[in-house]
Amino acid sequence: MRPARMLTALAAATLALAACGSEGSSSGSGDDNTLTITANAISGGKNAATADWTKNWLIPKFQEAQKAKGRNVQVTFQPNGVDDEQYKTKIALDLKSKAGADIIDLDGIWVGEFAQAGYIKPLNEAAGPEVDKWEGWSQIPEAVQGLGAFEDKKYGLPQGTDGRVLFYNKKLFAKAGLPADWQPKSWQEIIDAGTALKKAGVPTPLQIDAGTAMGEATTMQGALPLLVGTGSEIFADGKWAGGSQAVKDVLGFYRQIFTAGLAEPRLQQEAKGRDKSFQQFADGKIGVLAEGDYFWRSVIEPKAGVAPMQDREDTVGYALIPAKQPGAGVRGQDFVSMSGGAVRVLNPNSKNPKLAWELLAFMHSAEATKEGLIGEARITSRTDVNDEVLKDNPMLDFVAQKVLPITSYRPGLAVYPQVSVALQEATADIVSGKSVEEAAAAYDKKVADLVGPENVTR
Structure with a gap:
């Protein structure tokens, strides 16, 4: 079955999942200063730490930074706490319907499938040339960037990874x-x-x-x-x-x-x-x-x-x-x-893609990445953060320093x-x-x- 047909079939078969724990408005409603983030994470449940970081630190910090620029930006988190395949199907349905959150968490292994289906676009096509000028690319080893890439195009920013x-x-x-x-x-x-x-x-x-x-x-x-x-x-x-x-x-x-x-x-x-x-x-x-x-x-x-x-x-x-x-x-x-991990992508249907990119870039800044660890020693996609947080953990530092620059990824195809x-x-x-x-x-x-x-x- 071709990837687009497979995702369409999955979406059609599970329309009821459209409300699987989500809150907040989609990117298709509200004004241009309203953004939404979604992930398969929910406070008190699946991936609770991610949900808590998003709601309690990330959103207030970003809104505060935007206010300092004279913009009143409202960001909403849409939580989910379901099986990964159910989450995948819901996201496919959202994107097929040209709806959904502005920023979406995906398993890296889904990137190629979603790209082939036309549900996501390369970041620089979705948000413009400023994507290629982002300072963070220099902190993410080229091999690690491959987690969010398909056919040599960057569709998402990698989160944590392993080796x-x-x-x-x-x-x-x-x-x-x-x-x-x-x-x-x-x-x-x-x-x-x-x-x-x-x-x-x-x-x-x-x-x-x-x-x-x-x-x-x-x-x-x-x-x-x-x-x-x-x-x-x-x-x-x-x-x-x-x-x-x-x-x-x-x-x-x-x-x-x-x-x-x-x-x-x-x-x-x-x-x-x-x-x-x-x-x-x-x-x-x-x-x-x-x-x-x-x-x-x-x-x-x-x-x-x-x-x-x-x-x-x-x-x-x-x-x-x-x-x-x-x-x-x-x-x-x-x-x-070999490595695996999650990525964050931009919804190509976002009503304000440039602001969405600002939020995505902020989510993957050194400050936000370090805060998202919540004091734990885990491997991130950023070399500068790994240098700091893994310095007292020789094994994880070994992976970050020696393994990530040479790693490979599974193809994200159906x-x-x-x-x-x-x-x-x-x-x-x-x-x-x-x-x-x-x-x-x-x-x-x-x-x-x-x-x-x-x-x-x-």
Whole structure:
């Protein structure tokens, strides 16, 4: 189904969602000094911190700044507290109807789909040339700007983001004779470390998510970082990666670690396999685990983590994910990563797009970005804010300084989730013992069936 038709169908099927927790007027009503902001956030509920920041700090501050310029501006927040797909459908309905808020929160993975449907426009088309002169662009790494971009055009401003790295247990590394400051420079060096860990008696030397039970974690933590490490992307130049040599290289890496006994097949096949891998890493049974910085912040966090490690600071190391070999990654990189996150876009139907851009730019200023953290150490899209708020958190600072400039993003297209499942199924084939050729051929057919053979790169 074409993206525009898919979004239209979603919208038509859920007209009742037009009132799902929203308050305030749309951009199509009121005078030119009235603006609205919407997000899937609501005080006391989903993403409450975002809702509270918007209502209690952002809006009063912006209105105060505008008053100082002699303008009486009224900004209204439209809260939502629903399932992400319901929120997505409501926004699609609003935009299709040329209604909705002036500034809209979107998941970065939706940008391409909304752009193809014609529901959003590049920022400089929506608000004018002042967009390109914004000071904030110099503080957002080009790779991070990609979160809000589609086909080389900037549709939204990225909010917070994250990055994937290799976490490793320094105590197990010492037992295996490996360095505490490990930084592999190729896939082979990962395999070499796994081999040394196996010889040292580590139960599971490597954990690179695979299979369908892991869901999108397989794609984001394993398959896609490996794929960009070959210099290829899942979607590029209008085509999807089929059973190409790059995909075969990724599947070949998986086959190598599983056939050599460096990874545990059962972890990939169990319903709670990912959670079990977290606990096993915390228990010192996994040597290397590929994950996002969420793992550091929320899983092995010593006090409130899902699988707390009291000795996290001394025991856990982290390294960049290497390309297949030096220089083989996307953009000729030696190291790679994948990231996700949310963006804010301008409604192309806004009655006052230039004022809306002023508000959007203010929302992403250093002051507003820092205030939105509410004292927490989290990675933002702005380098200047990260330099300040992450200086006492070496791991998150590592992601901000080293990972974000080299990261990549999933394509924000409607068919992506289905392609992702096909890729997960290909890795599951490898785990179950199929050959690389068999797994790649099955994957290629599925992708061709989804997008048409003419839209597949082989």
